[in-house]
Amino acid sequence: xxxxxxxxxxxxxxxxxxxxxxxxxxxxxxxxxxxxxxxxxxxxxxxxxxxxxxxxxxxxxxxxxxxxxxxxxxxxxxxxxxxxxxxxxxxxxxxxxxxxxxxxxxxxxxxxxxxxxxxxxxxxxxxxxxxxxxxxxxxxxxxxxxxxxxxxxxxxxxxxxxxxxxxxxxxxxxxxxxxxxxxxxxxxxxxxxxxxxxxxxxxxxxxxxxxxxxxxxxxxxxxxxxxxxxxxxxxxxxxxxxxxxxxxxxxxxxxxxxxxxxxxxxxxxxxxxxxxxxxxxxxxxxxxxxxxxxxxxxxxxxxxxxxxxxxxxxxxxxxxxxxxxxxxxxxxxxxxxxxxxxxxxxxxxxxxxxxxxxxxxxxxxxxxxxxxxxxxxxxxxxxxxxxxxxxxxxxxxxxxxxxxxxxxxxxxxxxxxxxxxxxxxxxxxxxxxxxxxxxxxxxxxxxxxxxxxxxxxxxxxxxxxxxxxxxxxxxxxxxxxxxxxxxxxxxxxxxxxxxxxxxxxxxxxxxxxxxxxxxxxxxxxxxxxxxxxxxxxxxxxxxx
RNA sequence: GCGCCCGUAGCUCAGCGGAUAGAGCGUCUGUCUUCGGAACAGAAAGUCGGCGGUUCGAAUCCGUCCGGGCGUACCA
Numbered sequence: 034x035x036x037x038x039x040x041x042x043x044x045x046x047x048x049x050x051x052x053x054x055x056x057x058x059x060x061x062x063x064x065x066x067x068x069x070x071x072x073x074x075x076x077x078x079x080x081x082x083x084x085x086x087x088x089x090x091x092x093x094x095x096x097x098x099x100x101x102x103x104x105x106x107x108x109x110x111x112x113x114x115x116x117x118x119x120x121x122x123x124x125x126x127x128x129x130x131x132x133x134x135x136x137x138x139x140x141x142x143x144x145x146x147x148x149x150x151x152x153x154x155x156x157x158x159x160x161x162x163x164x165x166x167x168x169x170x171x172x173x174x175x176x177x178x179x180x181x182x183x184x185x186x187x188x189x190x191x192x193x194x195x196x197x198x199x200x201x202x203x204x205x206x207x208x209x210x211x212x213x214x215x216x217x218x219x220x221x222x223x224x225x226x227x228x229x230x231x232x233x234x235x236x237x238x239x240x241x242x243x244x245x246x247x248x249x250x251x252x253x254x255x256x257x258x259x260x261x262x263x264x265x266x267x268x269x270x271x272x273x274x275x276x277x278x279x280x281x282x283x284x285x286x287x288x289x290x291x292x293x294x295x296x297x298x299x300x301x302x303x304x305x306x307x308x309x310x311x312x313x314x315x316x317x318x319x320x321x322x323x324x325x326x327x328x329x330x331x332x333x334x335x336x337x338x339x340x341x342x343x344x345x346x347x348x349x350x351x352x353x354x355x356x357x358x359x360x361x362x363x364x365x366x367x368x369x370x371x372x373x374x375x376x377x378x379x380x381x382x383x384x385x386x387x388x389x390x391x392x393x394x395x396x397x398x399x400x401x402x403x404x405x406x407x408x409x410x411x412x413x414x415x416x417x418x419x420x421x422x423x424x425x426x427x428x429x430x431x432x433x434x435x436x437x438x439x440x441x442x443x444x445x446x447x448x449x450x451x452x453x454x455x456x457x458x459x460x461x462x463x464x465x466x467x468x469x470x471x472x473x474x475x476x477x478x479x480x481x482x483x484x485x486x487x488x489x490x491x492x493x494x495x496x497x498x499x500x501x502x503x504x505x506x507x508x509x510x511x512x513x514x515x516x517x518x519x520x521x522x523x524x525x526x527x528x529x530x531x532x533x534x535x536x537x538x539x540x541x542x543x544x545x546x547x548x549x550x551x552x553x554x555x556x557x558x559x560x561x562x563x564x565x566x567x568x569x570x571x572x573x574x575x576x577x
Numbered sequence: 578g579c580g581c582c583c584g585u586a587g588c589u590c591a592g593c594g595g596a597u598a599g600a601g602c603g604u605c606u607g608u609c610u611u612c613g614g615a616a617c618a619g620a621a622a623g624u625c626g627g628c629g630g631u632u633c634g635a636a637u638c639c640g641u642c643c644g645g646g647c648g649u650a651c652c653a
Contacts, residue, residue, distance in 0.1 A: 060596080070595060077633070106596040107634080144653090185652070286653095311651050322580080325651040335653050362647050365581060391582090392647085396589085424615065443601095444590065447582075449646080451589060456602065460615055463590090463601040470615050478612050524591060527600080534616060543612045555612095577615085 034067070034122065034508070037100070037112065041069060044093050049086070051075050057112075059505055065103065065111035066119060066501060072108040083108030116492045122504040123557060128511050132171035137346050138164045138356040140280060141272045144181040145264030146190040148218035149271050150407040151452060152360065155393050158441050158570070159519070160358040161277040163388070165568050166514045167356075175350050176280045179342060180268075182261065183287050188242030189224030190217070192234065194256050195241070202255035213263045214411050220260075246287070246332075271410050276434035276570045284345060286338050293341025294333040296377055297326045304376045314373045321369030336370050343374040347381050355385045361447065364389040388517065391449035396456075413437070413454070420458035421466075431572035432466065438571050439465030443523040463527050465571060468562065471530035472573045475559040478542050480575070484552035493547070495540050499554055502532040503561050510568070519569060526565045533558050 034057060041055045053071055060068040072087035079086060087110050091102040100114045114122065140160035143153040160176075167174045181187075197220065198204045208216050227234035241253075248254045265283075273279075297305050297312050305312045310329030314336070316322050326337040333341070346355050359367065367387035375382050395408060417436050418428035426432070440457045444450055460466040492500060505525065513521035533555075542551040563573040 058595090064596075068596090073595070073633075083633080109596065181653070308650080313650065317580095317649095320580090322649050324649095328651045330651080332651090334651060336650095338653095360647090361582065363653090365648055368581095389582090421615095426615075448590080449583085453589075453602095456589075459602075461602080462615095464615085466615055467601095470613085474613060474616085481612065520591080524600085531600090531617095535618095537612085538608090538617045541612070545612090576613085 037067060038069075041071065041090065041094070041110075044090055045071060045075065048089055048093065049075065049079060051078070059508070060109075060111060062498065062501065064105060064109070065113040066100075066504075067112040067114075069110050069112075070108070072104075072110060076108065116489070116497065116500075119492075119497070119500050119504055120489055123500055123506075123561075127169065127507055127514070129171035130511075130515055131167060134172045134353040135175070135350060136167050136172045136354045136356065137175045137177055137350050137352040138167065139179055139358060140164050140176045140277055141268070142179045143268050143271075144186055145261050145268065146182075146187050146217065147221040148214065148407070149268060149410045151395075151410060151413060152393050152407075154271075154275055154410050154413070154437060155441050155450065156358050156360070156390060157272055157277055158275055158438050159388075159390060159446065160356075161275070162438070162442055162519050162568070162570050163356060163358065163517050164278070165570055166517055166519070169510075169568060170514050172353075175282070175352070176278060177282045177284060177346070178280045179284045179289075180265075180286065182285045183245045183290065185238075185242050186221065187245040187257075188238045188240075189228055190221045190260070191241040191245070191253065191257065192224040192227060192238045193220040194260060195252070198252075198256055200252065202252060202259065205256065205259050214267050214409075217260065217264060217267070218409060246290075274414060274430055274434060275410075276431070276438055276572065278570070282349065284342055289338040289341035289345060290333045291341070292344050293337035293339070294327055296340055296344060297333070297337050300377045304373060314369060316369030316372065319369060319372035321365050321372065324366070324369050326373070336366070336373075339367075339370045340374050340377070343371075343381060343385055344378060347378060347384070352384060355381075356388055357385065358388045358390060360392055361389040362392075363387070389447065391444075391447055393450045393452050396451050396453035408452075408454075416454050417458050420460065424460060426577065431574060432469065432577065435465035435469050435571045436460070437465075438569060439468065439523060442519040442569050443527070445520045446518055466577075468526055468530050468566060468571070469574050469577060471533055472559060472562050472566065473575060473577045474537065475533065475555050475562070476575045478555055479552070479559065482543055482548070482552060484549070484556040486549045486553060489550050489553060492550075493540075495536050496547075496551065496554055499532055499536045499558060502529050503554075503557055506561050506565065510565070514568075522565050522568055526562060526569075529558070529562060529565070533562075 038055045038057055042053060045051055045053050053075060055069050055071050057067040057069050072083045072090060076083035076086055084104060087104040087108040091104050091110050094102040100112050100118060103111045105111050138160055141157040143149040164174050164176050224238060228238050244250060244253055248257055301312060305314050305326060311325045312327035313323055313325050316324050324336050325334055327333055371385045414433055417433045421428035421432055436457055441450060509521055509525040513519060540551060542548060542555060566573045
């Protein structure tokens with residue numbers, strides 16, 4: 034493909050003395066394998082009819098044996114490769130645009146002391162997938178996580194927990210392991226409600242929140258530690274169930290806090306200024322908004338912690354790039370935090386990038402969750418498993434994760450995801466299971482007979498369509514990885530699987546006269562699909 | 578008010594300077610004694626929010642208006 038572009042560029046230079054950049058696109062199949070609009074682009078400066086220009090270029094290209102060139106429409110040059118040329122294209126390797134660069138990326142950040150919900154799942158899956166992309170492009174990738182182990186949500190949970198244990202932390206042992214998820218979730222919900230409705234509870238919770246920073250009281254500390262451990266046990270389980278790869282280092286807000294607050298103090302008044310007793314960063318001068326980093330009480334706020342976290346990551350990894358995936362409401366906030374960090378730590382300049390996602394909204398369909406506010410991840414797992422069972426399938430973990438991953442990865446990063454459980458769980462059409470099924474089907478054929486020959490001379494129409502689609506893989510993947518936009522791959526893989534299913538309907542493989550050729554193509558297809566699914570972190574099953 | 582994001586088929590979304598605007602779901606009609614039907618083929622359905630502009634060419638770029646979301650100092 035690169036050669037074809039260069040060939041045409043050379044012809045344009047030769048015929049018209051113009052140095053132009055020729056971009057090839059993949060047009061609809063009826064037009065050929067590649068197309069370029071170069072004639073339309075240079076028509077004006079040549080003051081010539083674009084079709085004439087296209088004709089000249091096209092006829093000069095005709096000699097080459099690997100393709101034919103035709104002019105169509107207002108002046109497009111459509112290029113069709115020989116079957117051999119197309120097949121060769123289907124075998125290329127992907128490029129390594131980040132070879133050797135050290136990068137850090139947060140791949141999950143649910144908080145302990147409260148339930149993990151669907152929004153956490155979204156960010157986790159996205160972060161993990163982008164980490165796959167970074168790795169695929171050759172970067173030395175460190176997956177990390179970041180969690181809020183201090184603050185108001187801890188106070189709320191501790192309020193209910195201390196009531197539950199009635200002075201004896203040992204009472205927590207009566208909670209069975211399989212109930213811990215919902216137990217933690219209930220404790221938080223109750224504390225949250227009390228905080229809202231009962232002024233005396235609110236005062237108590239504020240006090241318990243302060244204690245989350247120090248944890249000096251022995252009962253508090255014992256309860257805290259136990260539920261902290263449970264929380265991470267559950268977080269690890271749930272994150273793994275999403276299909277995420279393990280993280281290298283877990284960061285906590287408490288450690289980021291101490292690092293961040295001292296950093297802020299050290300940079301007064303150059304970076305931060307005192308205002309009403311608080312330490313403030315004038316983000317409005319840096320494309321953000323003025324924001325308090327250290328409160329007038331002297332405690333670090335969220336921004337100070339994020340600042341400290343940037344420092345900790347830099348010290349530990351010295352990354353070329355550090356990625357933080359968050360919801361869009363934090364977009365402008367992070368512009369400020371990153372600007373402040375770069376002023377305090379000049380060697381982190383250009384290092385930290387905030388990728389902001391849309392929000393997960395719930396459709397108005399039959400969406401039930403215990404408190405009506407959030408959809409807990411464990412509930413969602415159950416719903417998907419049930420849907421698979423209803424269909425007569427085995428709800429193994431890989432399938433469940435595939436449903437969620439694909440649902441979140443198929444939309445462009447930044448746009449909102451309206452999550453409809455019923456639809457996600459329908460397992461039909463443009464869905465994770467469709468792709469997994471399309472893979473299992475192909476592998477099923479291959480398990481009956483192995484492909485032998487790699488000698489393919491001529492392709493039938495249906496075969497050629499499949500090869501044509503396979504040959505698009507590299508371009509799509511390179512673009513997707515470069516832009517860190519998973520949806521390009523997701524959409525491509527769906528089209529690829531559709532193409533295969535079409536092929537499958539009309540082309541008998543085993544015991545057909547063209548068995549050897551077709552086995553080879555099925556093998557190519559299955560490997561291509563698997564590679565793509567691997568990048569998305571979706572398991573490609575041999576059977577299901 | 579100011580800043581950022583978004584308005585594409587009934588619904589959910591791709592397409593982000595080019596050839597008749599695509600897909601899934603939903604609706605309607607078919608295929609079906611299957612190398613695994615979680616499939617395939619087809620139909621109906623769109624003033625690409627409105628209006629201007631740039632361009633040989635605009636859903637795509639620019640302006641403006643309308644409509645929605647988020648943010649806008651001691652929450653996270």
